[in-house]
Amino acid sequence: ETGVTQTPRHLVMGMTNKKSLKCEQHLGHNAMYWYKQSAKKPLELMFVYNFKEQTENNSVPSRFSPECPNSSHLFLHLHTLQPEDSALYLCASSQAPTDSYEQYFGPGTRLTVT
């Protein structure tokens, strides 16, 4: 595998379910990100991790819980979501979380909350 991979690609869950999104990067990067892309809205940054440490939480509700066990893996744990949380969730990585490095994105997980 190369680049940034995300699983699953599609997920349908009820409001009472608990599920997790997984992201893995094979680029040797140190920073990883979660973004949310809703229909007709710009991409919204959710979380930033640098060397496994969370450096930014962009006022994300606690029903979204990130986990970064190492620099190559990033999870987004979901519980008691709302229908408005339905969106494309994109993971990205970069060499470092600064302006000098471009971010590389995965294909995303299309989440539908019923």
Add this chain to the structure above:
Amino acid sequence: AQKVTQAQTEISVVEKEDVTLDCVYETRDTTYYLFWYKQPPSGELVFLIRRNSFDEQNEISGRYSWNFQKSTSSFNFTITASQVVDSAVYFCGSYNQGGKLIFGQGTELSVKP
């Protein structure tokens, strides 16, 4: 506050036409970076270009070219001789010194055969 505006929500052209996607940015930083990404129907954001604020030289890569003008705070993207495979949503973005990537709303380009 940092902001990126892509005023064109949708553009439709016929194959082989040239098309320009507009991007206007706002920032108070003296040092910043601007980006363009392509998002095909598969969903993955594909990095196209990064430009720093000290380099106003225009860039050409094959059929793609970028025009960076600080005087008008614009970073426009032109596709020459468009092809059906160019159909995608294109995002312009800026990156401030705090490391936060700000995206515009995106322009959906449809190239018809």
